Amino acid sequence: MTTQAIDKDALRRKYLEERNKRLRPDGNAQYLEVKGAFAHYLKDPYTPVTVREPRTDHVTFAFIGGGFGGLATAARLVEAGVSDVRIIEKGGDFGGTWYWNRYPGAQCDTASMVYMPLLEETGHRPSEKYAHAPEILAHCQRIGKHFGLYEHALFHTQVTSLIWDEAASRWHVRTDRGDAFTAQYIGLGTGPLHIPKLPGIPGIESFKGHAFHTSRWDYGYTGGNPMGAPLHKLADKRVGIIGTGATAVQCVPHLARAAGSLFVFQRTPSSIDVRNNAPIDPEWFASIATPGWQQRWLENFTANQAGGNAEVDLVQDGWTDLSRRIREQIGQLPPESRTVPRMLAAYEDADFLKMEEIRARVDQVVTDTDTAAHLKAWYRQLCKRPCFHDDYLQAFNRPNVQLVDTNGKGVEHITPTGVVVAGKDYPLDCLIYASGFEVGTPLARRTGFDPIGRGGRALSEYWAQGMRSKHGMHVHGFPNAFFVQPTQGANLISNVPHNLTEAARTIAILVKHARSHGFKQIEVTEDAEQQWVQLLLNSPGRMTNSPDCTPGYYNNEGQDPGPAAKSYVGYPAGAFAYFKYLDAWRESGAFEGIAFS
Numbered sequence: 001m002t003t004q005a006i007d008k009d010a011l012r013r014k015y016l017e018e019r020n021k022r023l024r025p026d027g028n029a030q031y032l033e034v035k036g037a038f039a040h041y042l043k044d045p046y047t048p049v050t051v052r053e054p055r056t057d058h059v060t061f062a063f064i065g066g067g068f069g070g071l072a073t074a075a076r077l078v079e080a081g082v083s084d085v086r087i088i089e090k091g092g093d094f095g096g097t098w099y100w101n102r103y104p105g106a107q108c109d110t111a112s113m114v115y116m117p118l119l120e121e122t123g124h125r126p127s128e129k130y131a132h133a134p135e136i137l138a139h140c141q142r143i144g145k146h147f148g149l150y151e152h153a154l155f156h157t158q159v160t161s162l163i164w165d166e167a168a169s170r171w172h173v174r175t176d177r178g179d180a181f182t183a184q185y186i187g188l189g190t191g192p193l194h195i196p197k198l199p200g201i202p203g204i205e206s207f208k209g210h211a212f213h214t215s216r217w218d219y220g221y222t223g224g225n226p227m228g229a230p231l232h233k234l235a236d237k238r239v240g241i242i243g244t245g246a247t248a249v250q251c252v253p254h255l256a257r258a259a260g261s262l263f264v265f266q267r268t269p270s271s272i273d274v275r276n277n278a279p280i281d282p283e284w285f286a287s288i289a290t291p292g293w294q295q296r297w298l299e300n301f302t303a304n305q306a307g308g309n310a311e312v313d314l315v316q317d318g319w320t321d322l323s324r325r326i327r328e329q330i331g332q333l334p335p336e337s338r339t340v341p342r343m344l345a346a347y348e349d350a351d352f353l354k355m356e357e358i359r360a361r362v363d364q365v366v367t368d369t370d371t372a373a374h375l376k377a378w379y380r381q382l383c384k385r386p387c388f389h390d391d392y393l394q395a396f397n398r399p400n401v402q403l404v405d406t407n408g409k410g411v412e413h414i415t416p417t418g419v420v421v422a423g424k425d426y427p428l429d430c431l432i433y434a435s436g437f438e439v440g441t442p443l444a445r446r447t448g449f450d451p452i453g454r455g456g457r458a459l460s461e462y463w464a465q466g467m468r469s470k471h472g473m474h475v476h477g478f479p480n481a482f483f484v485q486p487t488q489g490a491n492l493i494s495n496v497p498h499n500l501t502e503a504a505r506t507i508a509i510l511v512k513h514a515r516s517h518g519f520k521q522i523e524v525t526e527d528a529e530q531q532w533v534q535l536l537l538n539s540p541g542r543m544t545n546s547p548d549c550t551p552g553y554y555n556n557e558g559q560d561p562g563p564a565a566k567s568y569v570g571y572p573a574g575a576f577a578y579f580k581y582l583d584a585w586r587e588s589g590a591f592e593g594i595a596f597s
């Protein structure tokens with residue numbers, strides 16, 4: 001297909017119409033915080049909590065969060081000679097996202113070869129192009145064991161306060177398990193999507209059947225296991241699932257195979273592109289896994305995906321395909337007419353073509369034409385998390401599966417016995433919430449603490465007008481604290497772990513430098529932070545996260561996110577350029593903008 005065959009104005013009108021249908025005045029406030037009568041939804045179903053004595057000692061480095069960020073940072077610190085790195089984690093083991101999300105079918109969306117950190121260091125060969133969750137969780141545990149991180153870790157522990165002690169050049173850390181210890185350095189890697197949220201549907205508290213959130217999957221009720229064993233206890237059950245985002249797309253096929261009846265309550269369809277998963281051939285892997293292989297793959301993925309100029313595409317997935325298409329459209333423009341508006345138009349063309357393909361695929365796969373029509377996504381591909389699956393659409397061809405489309409309005413009511421949509425009652429035994437995670441809520445509400453830096457200043461106060469940092473990692477007034485996350489750094493969303501592993505490398509080098517020179521404090525200067533923020537804010541706007549998109553957590557549910565949101569950006573020249581810049585910044589040894597004292 002070519003863009004000539006597309007009525008672009010009609011599509012733009014359709015996108016707008018579908019978006020407007022979904023806009024609601026309550027925005028983020030439509031969701032329920034999981035507490036009070038719902039607090040049991042947060043309980044860890046996987047690991048019993050063990051009793052332990054509170055810690056009142058001192059460690060060199062305390063890292064909050066035992067996901068990829070904490071694991072990678074701790075691993076690099078151990079390599080740099082720091083032997084007492086304490087990871088504090090609210091789950092019962094390492095893994096972060098992969099600890100909690102054990103729903104059937106959970107799988108990484110970015111190719112394992114670049115998604116799973118420290119593969120080379122731990123000698124692991126991923127079993128599949130897109131590994132399933134149990135393998136990723138096991139890999140997290142492998143990193144923990146390989147680098148000896150279990151010895152100092154505190155699980156089932158949530159930090160409640162972090163206070164900088166200027167006189168002692170250390171942080172005071174307190175937790176909900178009574179710990180009160182100190183750390184010379186802290187790392188924060190609490191992740192963006194870890195507090196489950198519930199849809200604020202009237203009557204939700206009245207449901208008397210069985211209910212749980214996808215991030216706390218109840219295998220005791222459903223039968224089966226995270227490895228994909230059939231959910232055999234659902235054979236005589238009427239099961240409902242609310243939500244059709246990336247999580248639902250992965251677990252619906254499993255529910256469809258097992259449940260007596262499955263009702264998928266949809267507000268907005270996801271775009272479902274081809275997955276094409278495949279096992280990784282050990283011989284092929286051995287042939288490419290020569291020293292430095294993972295770094296080469298990471299750089300190649302980022303070069304293809306985010307602003308580099310790679311000649312080959314090693315990873316070849318949905319992300320690099322998307323970027324290739326955009327480049328090809330732009331490449332068709334004569335060089336002299338590559339103005340910003342024309343390049344944006346070429347990008348839109350590539351998107352129209354891709355989404356037409358994705359919509360055509362629904363018709364090819366789904367036999368019932370009405371169901372197929374309702375499964376089509378009417379927005380630009382990056383307005384919501386793009387999904388890739390080869391069994392999701394197919395599930396709707398089963399006689400026991402019914403799509404209940406709510407025409408953008410969402411579920412109307414929940415009653416003690418089921419769900420009501422458009423006045424029709426759907427009696428259910430079990431209701432599963434695939435309703436996502438808190439994103440737009442205040443950071444301190446999500447982390448459970450508000451770091452207090454130099455002079456008693458709270459981070460929430462320092463960032464009240466917007467995030468301020470250098471590299472997204474160093475914040476003036478918060479010495480010896482490192483923020484491990486993508487924003488104000490590479491902001492590479494297609495492969496989040498790459499942001500984290502680069503931060504890990506940087507932190508280890510800085511800490512090693514400070515230790516070998518006898519410095520007690522590491523802090524970005526006010527000027528350097530200001531210059532970095534200016535560099536980011538003066539860059540032209542990004543093409544994604546548009547307010548024109550259909551509402552979702554990517555665009556603050558379609559509402560004005562306020563002035564602070566303009567600071568949630570990445571390096572203007574893109575992720576590839578950022579990683580090159582960061583590498584040079586680190587390797588120079590001058591660490592420009594950082595003061596050691």
Ligand code: NDP
Nearest residue numbers: 107108109199243244245246247267268385410411435436
């Ligand atoms: P999402 O926030 O993406 O999806 C929540 C779903 O709940 C949406 O479909 C939403 O509809 C729906 N919903 C909310 N309220 C209602 C209501 N009142 N009635 C009906 N439906 C409702 O959460 P997910 O857990 O699916 O995914 C979160 C993120 O986690 C993803 O975006 C992705 O970043 C990550 N993820 C990554 C995976 C991977 O890499 N393999 C796999 C799974 C998740 P609407 O769209 O209309 O708001």
